[in-house]
Amino acid sequence: MDGLAGKRILVVEDESLVAMLIETILEDLGCAPIGPAASVEEGLGLVNGETAIDAALLDVNVGGQQVFPVAEALAARGVPFVFSTGYGEAGLPDSWRGRPTLQKPFTEDAVRTAICAALGA
Amino acid sequence: MIGTTPKGSRSGVATAGHVLRELAKSGGPAFGAAKAFDTGDGGAGAGRPPPTETVQHQDQVLESPRDHLVEMFMQAPGFIAVLDGPTHVIQRANTAYLRLVGSDEIEGRPIREALPDIACQGVFERLDSVYATGEPYAGRHRSVRLAHTADDSPEVMWLDFIYQPIRDDDGAVAGVFVQGQDVTDAVRAADRQKLMIDELNHRVKNTLATVQSIAMQTARHHPDPNRFAEAFQARLMSLSHTHDLLTRSHWEGADLRAVLQHETDAHGGPTRIMPNGPLVALDPAQALSLGMIFHELATNAGKYGALSTPDGRVFVDWSLADQRARRLTLNWRESGGPPAAPPQRRGFGSRLIERNVRHDLAGEIELDYAEGGFIAEISFPLDRGR
Numbered sequence: 340m341d342g343l344a345g346k347r348i349l350v351v352e353d354e355s356l357v358a359m360l361i362e363t364i365l366e367d368l369g370c371a372p373i374g375p376a377a378s379v380e381e382g383l384g385l386v387n388g389e390t391a392i393d394a395a396l397l398d399v400n401v402g403g404q405q406v407f408p409v410a411e412a413l414a415a416r417g418v419p420f421v422f423s424t425g426y427g428e429a430g431l432p433d434s435w436r437g438r439p440t441l442q443k444p445f446t447e448d449a450v451r452t453a454i455c456a457a458l459g460a
Numbered sequence: 461m462i463g464t465t466p467k468g469s470r471s472g473v474a475t476a477g478h479v480l481r482e483l484a485k486s487g488g489p490a491f492g493a494a495k496a497f498d499t500g501d502g503g504a505g506a507g508r509p510p511p512t513e514t515v516q517h518q519d520q521v522l523e524s525p526r527d528h529l530v531e532m533f534m535q536a537p538g539f540i541a542v543l544d545g546p547t548h549v550i551q552r553a554n555t556a557y558l559r560l561v562g563s564d565e566i567e568g569r570p571i572r573e574a575l576p577d578i579a580c581q582g583v584f585e586r587l588d589s590v591y592a593t594g595e596p597y598a599g600r601h602r603s604v605r606l607a608h609t610a611d612d613s614p615e616v617m618w619l620d621f622i623y624q625p626i627r628d629d630d631g632a633v634a635g636v637f638v639q640g641q642d643v644t645d646a647v648r649a650a651d652r653q654k655l656m657i658d659e660l661n662h663r664v665k666n667t668l669a670t671v672q673s674i675a676m677q678t679a680r681h682h683p684d685p686n687r688f689a690e691a692f693q694a695r696l697m698s699l700s701h702t703h704d705l706l707t708r709s710h711w712e713g714a715d716l717r718a719v720l721q722h723e724t725d726a727h728g729g730p731t732r733i734m735p736n737g738p739l740v741a742l743d744p745a746q747a748l749s750l751g752m753i754f755h756e757l758a759t760n761a762g763k764y765g766a767l768s769t770p771d772g773r774v775f776v777d778w779s780l781a782d783q784r785a786r787r788l789t790l791n792w793r794e795s796g797g798p799p800a801a802p803p804q805r806r807g808f809g810s811r812l813i814e815r816n817v818r819h820d821l822a823g824e825i826e827l828d829y830a831e832g833g834f835i836a837e838i839s840f841p842l843d844r845g846r
Contacts, residue, residue, distance in 0.1 A: 353820065355819040356677075356816075425663075425664070426665070444669040
């Protein structure tokens with residue numbers, strides 16, 4: 340399964356319905372969703388915690404805050420990640436451009452492609 | 461002025477250039493003091509002094525238009541200044557200009573000295589260039605940092621303006637006419653509008669993703685297309701009802717009781733689902749979450765619980781605790797229906813309720829499938845600073 344089977348994917352997303360959709364898609368891909376974290380604080384807690392993370396799916400705007408502190412923490416640990424946003428890549432500041440980005444709403448295929456791109460799989 | 465007598469044209473016509481020059485010429489801050497207002501068109505009448513009585517008559521006629529002109533200049537809603545010479549000595553500045561720069565002691569001083577606060581903002585350099593080249597300069601939506609009074613810290617203002625060269629009788633540039641208006645309010649309003657449109661785009665995309673999730677999850681639990689369509693539409697309508705409520709308040713928020721009533725009208729309204737609690741202002745995200753939760757609870761009650769029988773009722777009581785870190789506790793208690801029993805398999809509805817409370821509301825939920833009827837107790841912090 341595209342080398343995604345068993346991958347542990349951190350999900351940061353503040354809307355539970357969207358988080359549930361992402362989890363369903365990830366489970367269908369054979370991945371193990373971690374979280375979902377509903378805030379930057381919760382996301383940082385998971386990144387800095389004991390849990391092993393292979394990759395992450397980050398909603399850019401979580402609970403009125405921008406997710407970039409979580410992205411920085413992941414980058415510092417060398418964990419690849421994918422942004423998800425209503426605007427697509429145009430919603431990202433220049434310094435974060437060029438990362439795999441999912442535009443909401445997204446298909447299962449788009450999620451798989453983006454995570455594969457992030458993992459280099 | 462076509463059709464006037466030569467005498468009339470001499471007294472009545474002043475070209476724009478002349479008006480500027482006259483404004484620049486007339487001395488004294490109060491420059492209403494009447495001096496002979498030379499409306500000559502560049503010396504056409506030189507050497508031909510008119511008879512004395514005509515001069516007197518002209519002075520009387522002219523005094524009044526000149527006063528009017530000065531008055532209009534001073535009261536014009538836009539800011540106007542007349543700058544003289546290569547150092548841009550502020551010869552004249554109207555009330556709006558003085559208000560803009562926050563000082564009334566600028567007249568008679570070169571602009572670099574009179575307004576040192578605006579150094580390094582390109583203003584002086586542009587004036588130099590207009591003076592040197594004779595080319596007018598128009599700025600639109602330009603920002604400048606200005607202090608309104610000597611004590612104020614400078615703030616950003618947005619201006620539309622024109623620097624127009626003033627030429628002397630030989631056509632050489634003698635000064636610069638500055639005219640413009642403060643468009644700060646309009647620029648800020650446009651910024652706010654852009655922010656709102658961005659926020660709206662974000663919400664629309666998120667809502668679409670939410671609808672996509674509802675469709676996908678509903679489809680997994682209802683393989684039959686007819687039952688899928690029914691359940692999907694009901695959830696879509698539920699989302700739409702809370703949107704209606706939020707639209708009414710321009711997305712400021714909604715009252716808890718109103719959300720409950722909107723979501724449960726289709727299930728018999730307040731005679732069957734009885735609300736009891738204080739006014740609670742919910743923010744938009746909380747209103748949307750609770751709206752979906754109420755919809756799922758009412759749908760469940762209609763299918764399996766108190767609302768599946770003619771006499772069953774639901775009591776919804778809520779209260780607020782801890783005024784400093786306000787926490788809402790809401791109790792949904794069904795009565796008069798069949799005994800409640802835990803579901804054989806957790807459906808999307810109950811997952812949606814639990815996830816919404818824990819994830820979106822950062823709260824807690826307890827479900828009790830009691831003999832007398834199903835009870836759900838939900839509590840969450842109201843002020844999460846979202």
